[in-house]
Amino acid sequence: MGTDKKTGDPDERLSYEQARAELASVVERLEAGGTSLEESLALWERGERLAEVCQRWLDGARERIDATRRAREDSVTS
Structure with missing residues (x-):
């Protein structure tokens, strides 16, 4: 993932650490509550995208x- 930036998606340019930090912030906001249903859904969707970025870095x-x-x-057995 680190070198494959073919899409114009700005999330693809996030480092693992950036995506993880933003994901943690999204989770904190969702856990704190007090947001509208629409905002909660938007946060959830953002979290899903960030989790995918993190997973690609880990993969x-x-x-x-x-x-x-x-x-x-291979070098040991050759």
């Missing part, structure tokens, strides 16, 4: 770790 990190492990194992 990318996992892929890099797995690739590094495979390369190391």
Whole structure:
């Protein structure tokens, strides 16, 4: 995810840390209550998008770790 910025979606330019911090803020606002139904739904939708960004970063990190492990194992067995 880190290098794939083909879409014009500004969320795609968020770092993992930025997306996670904003997601935490959204969760806090939802838990605090006091918002209208419409605002709560908008916050929920924003949270879903931010969670997807975070998941893509985590998936990318996992892929890099797995690739590094495979390369190391291949060099040991060769």
